[in-house]
Amino acid sequence: MASDHSSVLITGGTVMNRSGEARADVLVSGGVVERVEPNLDANVPAEAAGGPRRLVADGCIVSSSFVDLHTHMREPGREESETIATASRAAALGGYGACVAMPNTDPAQDNVAVVEFVRLQGERAGLVTVAPSGCITVGRNGTQLAPFHSMAAAGVRLFTDDGNGVQDPLIMRRALEYARELGITLAQHCEVARLTDGAVMHEGCCSSRLGLPGWPAIAEVLMLQRDIELVRETGASMHFLHLSTARSVEIVRQAKNDGLPVTAEVTPHHISLTDEKLASFSTLFKVNPPLRTMEDVESLRAGLADGTIDAVATDHAPHAAHLKDQDLAAAPPGMLGLQTALGVVVAHSGCSTKRIVEAMSWAPAAIAGLDATHGRDVVAGSPANLVVFSTEGVWRQTPESIVSKSTNSPYFDVDLVGSVRHVVHRGEVVVAGGALR
Amino acid sequence: MRHLISLDDLDAADIAGLLSTADHMAEVLGRPQPKVPALRTKTVCSLFFEDSTRTRLSFETAAKRLSAETLTFTASSSSVNKGESLRDTVETLAAMGVDVFVVRHKTAGLPLSITRWCDARVVNAGDGAHQHPTQGLLDAFTLSRALRRGNDLSGVRVAMVGDIRHSRVARSTVRALHVLGASVTLVAPASLLPAAFVGSDTVPEGWPVSVSHSLDDVIGDIDVLYLLRMQRERMDNAFISSPGEYSAHFGLTDARLSRLRRGSVLMHPGPMNHGIEVAVDLDTLADHGVANLITRQVTNGIAVRMSVLFTLFGTGSEAIDGQ
Numbered sequence: 001m002a003s004d005h006s007s008v009l010i011t012g013g014t015v016m017n018r019s020g021e022a023r024a025d026v027l028v029s030g031g032v033v034e035r036v037e038p039n040l041d042a043n044v045p046a047e048a049a050g051g052p053r054r055l056v057a058d059g060c061i062v063s064s065s066f067v068d069l070h071t072h073m074r075e076p077g078r079e080e081s082e083t084i085a086t087a088s089r090a091a092a093l094g095g096y097g098a099c100v101a102m103p104n105t106d107p108a109q110d111n112v113a114v115v116e117f118v119r120l121q122g123e124r125a126g127l128v129t130v131a132p133s134g135c136i137t138v139g140r141n142g143t144q145l146a147p148f149h150s151m152a153a154a155g156v157r158l159f160t161d162d163g164n165g166v167q168d169p170l171i172m173r174r175a176l177e178y179a180r181e182l183g184i185t186l187a188q189h190c191e192v193a194r195l196t197d198g199a200v201m202h203e204g205c206c207s208s209r210l211g212l213p214g215w216p217a218i219a220e221v222l223m224l225q226r227d228i229e230l231v232r233e234t235g236a237s238m239h240f241l242h243l244s245t246a247r248s249v250e251i252v253r254q255a256k257n258d259g260l261p262v263t264a265e266v267t268p269h270h271i272s273l274t275d276e277k278l279a280s281f282s283t284l285f286k287v288n289p290p291l292r293t294m295e296d297v298e299s300l301r302a303g304l305a306d307g308t309i310d311a312v313a314t315d316h317a318p319h320a321a322h323l324k325d326q327d328l329a330a331a332p333p334g335m336l337g338l339q340t341a342l343g344v345v346v347a348h349s350g351c352s353t354k355r356i357v358e359a360m361s362w363a364p365a366a367i368a369g370l371d372a373t374h375g376r377d378v379v380a381g382s383p384a385n386l387v388v389f390s391t392e393g394v395w396r397q398t399p400e401s402i403v404s405k406s407t408n409s410p411y412f413d414v415d416l417v418g419s420v421r422h423v424v425h426r427g428e429v430v431v432a433g434g435a436l437r
Numbered sequence: 438m439r440h441l442i443s444l445d446d447l448d449a450a451d452i453a454g455l456l457s458t459a460d461h462m463a464e465v466l467g468r469p470q471p472k473v474p475a476l477r478t479k480t481v482c483s484l485f486f487e488d489s490t491r492t493r494l495s496f497e498t499a500a501k502r503l504s505a506e507t508l509t510f511t512a513s514s515s516s517v518n519k520g521e522s523l524r525d526t527v528e529t530l531a532a533m534g535v536d537v538f539v540v541r542h543k544t545a546g547l548p549l550s551i552t553r554w555c556d557a558r559v560v561n562a563g564d565g566a567h568q569h570p571t572q573g574l575l576d577a578f579t580l581s582r583a584l585r586r587g588n589d590l591s592g593v594r595v596a597m598v599g600d601i602r603h604s605r606v607a608r609s610t611v612r613a614l615h616v617l618g619a620s621v622t623l624v625a626p627a628s629l630l631p632a633a634f635v636g637s638d639t640v641p642e643g644w645p646v647s648v649s650h651s652l653d654d655v656i657g658d659i660d661v662l663y664l665l666r667m668q669r670e671r672m673d674n675a676f677i678s679s680p681g682e683y684s685a686h687f688g689l690t691d692a693r694l695s696r697l698r699r700g701s702v703l704m705h706p707g708p709m710n711h712g713i714e715v716a717v718d719l720d721t722l723a724d725h726g727v728a729n730l731i732t733r734q735v736t737n738g739i740a741v742r743m744s745v746l747f748t749l750f751g752t753g754s755e756a757i758d759g760q
Contacts, residue, residue, distance in 0.1 A: 197674070200544075205641050208631030211545045211566030211608055216632070281546025325524040325554070327544035329565075 013057025031427030065097025070313035077106025110135035157369030160187035195219035237261035246299035268344035283331035318406035343416025499742035531555035573609030591618030599665030699726030
């Protein structure tokens with residue numbers, strides 16, 4: 001008798017929920033979690049006897065799948081570097097069940113037609129939920145507000161001009177007024193552009209020695225301060241993308257102590273790499289905001305651990321080889337992140353496993369407005385968007401293992417710890433044994 | 438030495454060796470027929486993505502004096518960006534059989550990238566504000582030979598004045614002079630010092646210098662006044678108020694010339710801005726007992742670049758003696 005492919009039994013794992021962790025098997029059927037109980041394996045028919053497909057999770061954590069708040073999928077417009085289909089493959093292998101697609105596409109995600117296209121391409125790929133973000137301003141040019149009402153009605157919850165900070169305080173103030181009215185969240189890329197003209201790396205001792213134009217920490221801090229005051233005034237909620245400086249962590253901590261509706265994310269690379277990497281002059285390490293100092297790295301780790309920083313977000317930014325094979329000024333900023341995020345976070349964050357699940361799944365699902373289907377506790381009745389991962393085992397990434405269209409990862413010669421074993425998306429097994437179905 | 442990218446990659450013995458070889462090359466250049474067959478089988482390609490006729494001609498002259506074949510590729514970065522990628526350009530030229538690329542680019546690090554893209558040797562002829570290693574070597578060579586100090590400049594006091602922040606010359610020459618034992622003081626407004634100096638009273642790690650914000654404070658106590666080129670464009674991002682304001686406080690004026698010690702020397706990497714950093718008639722230097730080494734820097738550039746190209750291939754010394 002053929003096994004019942006509409007149901008899956010995850011056996012031998014430890015289920016991680018907000019209330020704590022417990023050894024349990026997880027039976028998935030009809031797209032939802034049906035039972036979460038110890039020793040289910042012995043009590044339901046074997047796979048060979050027509051029972052549910054088994055996914056072995058011995059020594060692994062079973063939790064809601066990860067949610068990435070910050071994925072550059074490059075489609076439409078930059079398909080040479082990545083497509084929604086290839087980014088979805090990378091995301092699934094990284095343990096993700098949902099990705100917020102950044103809007104700096106060409107054309108930009110500043111209207112309903114483009115965001116619907118992006119969402120639909122995600123459905124066609126069928127591996128993760130692709131949630132398009134919307135632009136704050138038309139064409140991300142910082143001057144004309146994007147159609148918030150239309151895009152919000154189309155389901156967009158997070159709006160950002162990522163890649164550009166919204167420079168004009170009047171535009172940002174008005175955008176926040178709309179955001180409060182519509183219950184949407186604005187996500188700011190904090191960078192005062194006037195202070196970062198031509199910058200390719202963190203401004204400091206290393207840039208001074210290398211003679212490379214610097215991106216000073218103050219350019220992030222000034223915009224963060226401004227926008228926190230605008231949040232205080234308007235009451236709208238704001239999410240701060242890719243914090244990179246020690247001072248930023250302090251400022252967000254204070255804003256949260258003040259009770260303001262702000263959230264923040266940090267990337268795996270900002271908690272694992274420093275500006276010293278630029279001494280190689282390799283464009284792989286050019287990223288925006290730039291890699292900073294060890295002092296910043298340590299503050300970001302502490303901020304992530306204590307919850308000041310809510311979420312880990314990859315800022316997965318693929319670039320075709322010919323774009324990175326230029327001088328540092330001409331090469332675009334960005335690095336891959338989806339397939340290595342867990343391995344970097346386990347190796348470098350110092351966070352507990354529960355905190356990792358919170359920062360990679362529960363918190364970003366809420367920030368992205370995806371919490372009806374993602375980031376749920378693994379309990380009977382929950383949508384079956386699950387990841388099975390290990391927090392042990394040292395491994396190294398090889399170029400061949402990359403499923404993105406680009407290979408601009410900074411993590412080839414470094415130890416990563418912990419890996420994704422299985423992913424269930426909407427009840428279907430999309431990754432089994434670390435490989436795509 | 439496979440490539441010459443940064444003087445930070447060379448130790449004191451390497452630098453002394455290059456300067457001593459440059460002595461041989463200077464001797465070659467003094468011959469009736471100033472040419473040796475050392476690099477007869479080599480092709481040297483100037484790859485200049487940023488305008489610099491002076492440095493390019495100096496390198497090409499050096500290559501010709503060593504009997505190398507020379508090729509020239511010049512392009513503004515913008516025209517390259519319109520079509521063929523930079524890496525494609527390099528690979529195409531390398532495929533024509535280039536042995537050495539002499540590279541200038543507006544961005545720090547590009548010469549190092551080229552070493553990863555092809556098998557040719559690479560000599561950095563200036564990359565952004567990073568390094569201009571042959572300038573550092575020719576400055577050390579010019580100064581040490583003018584002072585008849587061999588490869589030892591210990592006790593020699595140098596003031597380097599101007600736009601240190603954007604200067605690849607500063608990063609190279611400071612290193613070369615320091616390695617030979619000179620003590621260097623950087624003199625500039627805070628805005629024109631590298632960012633690591635700003636907001637701190639201590640000199641950042643890795644900079645073997647002292648710092649002053651007043652040329653008047655140091656000018657009476659130095660052996661070498663090294664002026665850097667001050668570009669008018671620095672007004673655009675408020676690095677300076679105006680060329681006039683800069684000149685009044687950091688330029689070599691008649692008043693400052695009269696305070697220079699007799700026996701001191703003036704250096705400048707060129708091209709000079711008369712009326713800004715050089716606000717005196719250079720013909721009056723001799724009246725004050727100050728030697729002008731600026732032309733000698735240019736002349737010595739050829740011998741030093743011959744030394745570098747020659748040393749890349751580690752050819753025996755007989756190659757420069759035989760005719």
